[in-house]
Structures are given as C-alpha cells and as structure tokens.
Amino acid sequence: MTSPTIRELAAAATSASEVNASGAPHVPTSFALFKAFFFIGLTGFGGVLPWARRMLVERLGWLSSREFAELLPLAQLLPGPNVANIATVLGRQYRGAKGAAIAVFGLYLAPTIITICIGYAYARWGHATITEHLFAGLMPAATGLVIATVLKLVTSLPRGATSIVLVAATFIAIALLKIPLLIVLAVLGPLGTIAMLRRTKE
Structure with a gap:
C-alpha cells in the first residue's frame, strides 16, 4: 500500500x-x-x-x-x-x-x-x-483558541509511539530550544514521513 x-x-x-x-x-x-x-x-x-x-x-x-x-x-x-x-x-x-x-x-x-x-x-x-x-x-x-485547535489536531494523529515522540520533539525544539521552524521541519518532517511510510508497508 x-x-x-x-x-x-x-x-x-x-x-x-x-x-x-x-x-x-x-x-x-x-x-x-x-x-x-x-x-x-x-x-x-x-x-x-x-x-x-x-x-x-x-x-x-x-x-x-x-x-x-x-x-x-x-x-x-x-x-x-x-x-x-x-x-x-x-x-x-x-x-x-x-x-x-x-x-x-x-x-x-x-x-x-x-x-x-x-x-x-x-x-x-x-x-x-x-x-x-x-x-x-x-x-x-x-491563546485558548490555539490550544483548543492543537488538542483537536492531536486527536487526529495516527496512534503510536512515533507520533508522540515527533510531537514532543517538535515542541521541545521550538518552544524550549528556540530552534528556527524551518530547521525543525527540515529534520523532523522527513523522519515523520519515513516513519509513516514504514507503517503503511507493514
């Protein structure tokens, strides 16, 4: 698939x-x-x-x-x-x-x-x-509107440890480490894509 x-x-x-x-x-x-x-x-x-x-x-x-x-x-x-x-x-x-x-x-x-x-x-x-x-x-x-939307989007994510790890890594990188968004997406985006491709092939 x-x-x-x-x-x-x-x-x-x-x-x-x-x-x-x-x-x-x-x-x-x-x-x-x-x-x-x-x-x-x-x-x-x-x-x-x-x-x-x-x-x-x-x-x-x-x-x-x-x-x-x-x-x-x-x-x-x-x-x-x-x-x-x-x-x-x-x-x-x-x-x-x-x-x-x-x-x-x-x-x-x-x-x-x-x-x-x-x-x-x-x-x-x-x-x-x-x-x-x-x-x-x-x-x-x-702020409440943004948080409510984030929670709804999280519930739509594929179930599994991979999604949780990627969400946590993204939050830490942007909110805590202040890494620029483009760098975070350039690194975590491909990793998430590869993880989802592997799940579809299982």
Missing part, C-alpha cells in the same frame, strides 16, 4: 454527507468557496486556524479531521499564511485557479477592512488605559 500524494489528499476533501443522488461527489460552487472563507476570515478573531477547522471539517465536511491534519503541514511548509495556503489548495481543487483566487479573496476581504478600521482607531486611542486593558483581556482568549 503506497502513501497518498498531496493531490490525492486534496481530492479526498469531500465528505460522504456531500454526495448527490447520482453518487458523484458534490463540488462547491465559487460562491460557496467565497462564502465559506469569508466567514472564516470574518470570525477568525484570535487566529483563523481554529475557525477554519471548524468550518471546513465540522460544518461543511469538505475535509475530515485526518485530512485537515495532513493538509496543515503542507500549508505550513509553503510560503505565506497557513489558512491562505489551505484556501488556495481547496479552491484550486474544486474550481481551478479561479476558485483559488476567490477563496483567498474571500478569506482576506473582511480582515483587511476590519484591520484598516482598527488601525485607524488604534492610532487615535491606542494609548488610552481602556485600550490597554482590552488587549490584555483578549490575549488569554486567543
């Missing part, structure tokens, strides 16, 4: 709940792609990744938990924001280059407008005491 390619993983991003009467996989329209990623960008306060997973996996079923967890490393390896890379992959898979552009445009539309407005407000009232308290109060909530 061979390991699935990235193209095959992206092609598998349609759930059984989204199959029409003829048995063919349901392909989202361009508007559906725009709407999904627009709401991801609009509601992604404190980090878009948690809301991207909730929308794509839990609400729309375009990806399973395992598929999202497998697509995320690819998005992290590519240049640019993770969720934008995911939007590009899914948009391209369903609607070609036009779908990729629409998905990314939808993702960034609301945050761009909101950020411009907040930037203007911060320039005027950023040094006020109430503003400092507001940002201090938002930090725990944003």
Whole structure:
C-alpha cells in the first residue's frame, strides 16, 4: 500500500454527507468557496486556524479531521499564511485557479477592512488605559483558541509511539530550544514521513 500524494489528499476533501443522488461527489460552487472563507476570515478573531477547522471539517465536511491534519503541514511548509495556503489548495481543487483566487479573496476581504478600521482607531486611542486593558483581556482568549485547535489536531494523529515522540520533539525544539521552524521541519518532517511510510508497508 503506497502513501497518498498531496493531490490525492486534496481530492479526498469531500465528505460522504456531500454526495448527490447520482453518487458523484458534490463540488462547491465559487460562491460557496467565497462564502465559506469569508466567514472564516470574518470570525477568525484570535487566529483563523481554529475557525477554519471548524468550518471546513465540522460544518461543511469538505475535509475530515485526518485530512485537515495532513493538509496543515503542507500549508505550513509553503510560503505565506497557513489558512491562505489551505484556501488556495481547496479552491484550486474544486474550481481551478479561479476558485483559488476567490477563496483567498474571500478569506482576506473582511480582515483587511476590519484591520484598516482598527488601525485607524488604534492610532487615535491606542494609548488610552481602556485600550490597554482590552488587549490584555483578549490575549488569554486567543491563546485558548490555539490550544483548543492543537488538542483537536492531536486527536487526529495516527496512534503510536512515533507520533508522540515527533510531537514532543517538535515542541521541545521550538518552544524550549528556540530552534528556527524551518530547521525543525527540515529534520523532523522527513523522519515523520519515513516513519509513516514504514507503517503503511507493514
């Protein structure tokens, strides 16, 4: 049994709940792609990744938990924001280059407008005491969103000691030893790939 390619993983991003009467996989329209990623960008306060997973996996079923967890490393390896890379992959898979552009445009539309407005407000009232308290109060909530997403991703990992060792090694290397992310991925990425290939051949 061979390991699935990235193209095959992206092609598998349609759930059984989204199959029409003829048995063919349901392909989202361009508007559906725009709407999904627009709401991801609009509601992604404190980090878009948690809301991207909730929308794509839990609400729309375009990806399973395992598929999202497998697509995320690819998005992290590519240049640019993770969720934008995911939007590009899914948009391209369903609607070609036009779908990729629409998905990314939808993702960034609301945050761009909101950020411009907040930037203007911060320039005027950023040094006020109430503003400092507001940002201090938002930090725990944003941290909680990231931790919740990490826990959900961990539950999607293949069972076994290898996964636990790789997760622990990655955490130690980045959080404790402060090793640059690219170096960590360059070393642990191939090791994880080799370990998973060996498991599929057993």
